[in-house]
Structure formats: structure tokens, C-alpha cells
Amino acid sequence: MADLILHHYWPSPFAHKTRMAMGLAGLAWTSVEIPRVPPKPLLLPLTAGYRRTPVLQVGADIYCDTHNIAQVLADAEPNADDRLFPGPSRGAALMLAEWVDQTLFPLAVRVVITEALDTAPPDFVQDRGDLYFGPGWTPEGLRADAPGVILQLEAGLGRLESCLAGLGRCDTRALSSGDVAAAFIAWFLRGRWSRGAELLRDHPHLCEVEAALEGMGQQPARTMSAEEALVIAERAAPQAPAGIQHRSDLAVGQSVGVRPYVQSSDPEVFGRLRALSTDRISIDHEHADVGHVAVHFPVAGYQIRPAD
Template sequence: MADLILHHYWPSPFAHKIRMAMGLAGLPWTSVEIPRVPPKPLLLPLTAGYRRTPVLQVGADVYCDTHNIARALADTAPEVGERLFPGPSRGAALVLAEWVDQTLFPLAIRAVMAEALDTASPDFIQDRGDLYFGPGWTPEGLRSEAPGVILQLEAALGRLESWLAGLGHCDYRELSYGDVAAAFIAWFLRGRWSRGGEVLRHYPYLREVESALEGAGQQPAQEIAAEKALAIAAQTVPQASTGIQCPSDLVVGQSVGIRPYVRSSDPEVFGRLRALTSDRISIDHEARDVGDVVVHFPITGYQIRSVD
């Protein structure tokens, strides 16, 4: 198997989640650090313009979105899949992780950013505000909504705590990717929000999962420059298969556009359809610095359209 190359930056919460997943799975990985805000000239040639963090590169195959990356990691070998999704836990773990991303994180990022408006750089605030909240957001609106957002956040954390309590203590059950998703939100709140530690005191099962995964996967096997990662892609042939494996009007070879199905500043990504399954779409992309690569996106959470 080709090296797992993670394009990330260390403070990224979503990159932290994937690093924990690789630690839980026992997978060595190679680090490429990328800028926190655009432009990202040594990443976008690989991703057809996708700008979010992290991105997993395996030779000339490039995986975007953390749930898609988790599935790709699980598919590397049966024993890896069992570590990330032990027993019959795959469906439940993915549902929990998606709920954390779609319900809990949007509340957490609002609480964190409302507090950071006066301390973080204006460029960073503007970029993340546009990315997470879409056009038309304002600092004043973010501040005024914060008390109600925090009430929602604490209610959602209570639901997460109930889910984890139903699974039981970590000392007599196997951890899964669902636990990784829970630990990532705890790590984010504790590290970025002044009230994070105080609020997390009320959720002992969540704190237990956070502690069990502390430090997992945070040491790369090696670090390489972004230019070397581009050269690896250029020297490698994509391994992705070709074909349509689910009912669809889309056909192999046609041009498609892909973007997150939320209001955000994400650019639309374009490419030629290579493969489509019930949970992944793969597009062929060519750029001068990388040659031919295949970029993989999940179906869930993304809007896909024909542009022919």
C-alpha cells in the first residue's frame, strides 16, 4: 500500500479527528503541513480546488471529507476496518460521527468564534465566517445569537453523553470511529473555548472517551514538503476503479460539479466522472504539477450536478 499522506495543519479540529482515527487504526502516516487559510497553491492542484482540511493522499488518489477518509482508511485492510468499526458498529459509528459534524460542530464553532472575534486575526475570522456561516453573516449577529447557541450546544452535548453512556465505559468495550468523533468535539471545545473545560465537567462519559484517545495518532512517521507530495502524485497511477455501481442518470466520463450541501464559501469542484457508488463519487482531474489524479468525495453532505 502507498504511504498515507495527510495534508493538514496541526490546530485543525477535523485534521485532529483523522489523526486520532489513524492512531486508533494503528496506521503510520506522513505529514504535509498546509496553510490555515487560502491561497493553498500546493494543495489545490491535488484536489481540483477543494480547500477544506484535511485531505488524504494515497499515491494519485485523493480523499476529501473526514467521513470519506475514515471509510478509505477502513478499506486499506480487514484488520484496520475492524479497529475503526469493531463488530457491527460501522453504521452506528458513521451516523454518530455525521451527527457530531452536522449538529454539534456548527454550534461549537459559533460559540468559539463569537468569543474569538476580538482576538483572532481579521483575515482568519472572515475566512472561517464565510466558510461556516455563508454569505451575509455578521460579527454582531454572531455575538447576539451566542447565548441561545450555547443553550443548544449544551443540550446536544447531553444527547451525546446519553449515547456514550449507552455504549458503556471504555475499559470494557472497544473504541470506534464514533468515539473518535466524540473525542474530537471535546478536544475542540476544551482547547478553543474559555468555558470548554467547565462545560465538559458535566459529561463524564465524554471526558472518558476524550482521555482514552488523548495523543492517539499525533506523531507522524515522517514529514515531507508539499512539493514532494505533488511529485509522488505525478509519478503514480491512480488505483480507483471505474464504473457506476448505483442507480443514477450520471455516466462515466461526463463533467460534474461537486460542492458541500451547505451555505458556505466553498468553491465548486469540477471533473470527469470516473466512478459512483452509493456512498462515494470519484472524479478524474488533471493539473500540471500532479498529472492525472482521482479525487474522491462522499455522497452524503455534497451536492452533485451534471455540467455537460
């Protein structure tokens, strides 16, 4: 496999999660730093316009969304799969990670942004508000909803704690990609919310997992400029297979649109359908800066539609 090139910025919680996953998998990676807010002129040519962080580049194959990336990492080297999904844990780990992302993170990001309304740069607050809350959100609405959101967050963390307690102490079992998701939400709350550390004290198993993964994967093997990464993509060709592996009315070569299935400011991404399975959709994309690349998304959590 070609080098794993991670397009990210260091404070990004989802990039932090992916870096931990690479550390747990024992994989070396190359760092390309990108802007925190659009425009991202040296990233979007690779992704057909997808703007979220992080993005994993492997030659001319571009992988979006951390769930998708985790499965790519598991296939990167022979031992990586056992490290990310030890034993029969793949299904449970993927379900736990998806629940954390879809249930806990939306609550966590609400309390974090609500607290930062008067202190963070206005352009950052506006961008993240549009991205996570969709059109029509207001600071007043966030503040009014905050007490109920905190109650929901506390309930969700209690369920996560019970789940981790049922799995046993992390020093007597193999950590998995599911633990990476748990550690990521703890890291985010502890570092971005003034009440995070206090709240986490009531969840010792979660704190134990967080401590076990602290610092893992946070050192890249090397750094690279975004311009260098574009050249690598241009000189390579997509290696992911093409074809329909799942029952669908869509056909290879058909124009399709893909976007996260949430209320947000995410632009719809368009390309020619390259491949479709139960887990992943791949589109072919061309741009003057990168030539022909294949951009890969998970099926779960994304709306896919014919665009012809």
C-alpha cells in the same frame, strides 16, 4: 497500498480527528503541512480546488472529507477495519460521526469564533466566518445569537453523553470511529472556548472517551514537503476503480460539479465522473503540477450536479 499522506495543519480540529482515527487504526502516516487559510497553491492542484482540511493522498488518489477518509483508513490494512468499526458498529459509528459533524460542530464553531472575534487575526476570522456561516454573516449577528447557540450546544452534548453512557464505559468496550468523533468535539471545545472545560465537566462519559483517545495518532512516521507530495502524485496513476455502481442518470466521463451541501464559501469542484456508489463519488482531474489524479468525495453531505 501506497503511503498515507495527510495534508493538514496541526490546529485543525478535523485534521486532529483524522489523526486520532489513524492512531486507533494503528496506521503509520506521512505529514504534509498546509496553510490555515487560502491560497493553498500546493494543495489545490491535487484536489481540483477543494480547500477544506484535511486531505488524504494515496499515490494519485485524493480523498476529501473526514467521513470519506475514515472508510479509506478502514480498508488500508486487514486489522484497521476491526479497530475503527469493531463488530457490527460500522453503521452506528458512521451515523454518530455524521451527527457530531452536522449538528454539534456547527454550534461549537459558532461559540468559538464568536469568542475569538476580537482576538484572532481578522483574515482568519473572515475566512472561517465565510466558510462556516455563508455570505451575509456579521459579528453582531454572531454575538446576538450566542446565548441561544450555547443552549443548543448544551442540549446536544447532553444527547451525546446519553449515547456514550448507553454504550457502556469505554474501558470495557472497543472504541470505534464514533468515539473518535466524540473525542474530537470535546478536544475542540476544551482547547478553543473559555467555557469548554467547565461545560465538559458535566459529561463524564464524553470526558472518558476523550481521555482514552488523547494523543493517539498524533505522531507521523515522517514528514514530507508539499512539493514532494505533488511529485508522488505525478509519478503515480489513480488506483480506485471506475464505474457506476448506483442507479443514477450520470454517466462515466460526464462533467460534474461537487460541493458541500451547506451555506459556505466553498468553491464548486469540477471534473469528469470516474465512479459513483452509494457512499462515494470520484472525479478525474488533471493539472500541470500533478498530471492525472482521482479526487474522491462522500455522497452524503455533498451536492452533485451535471456540469455539461
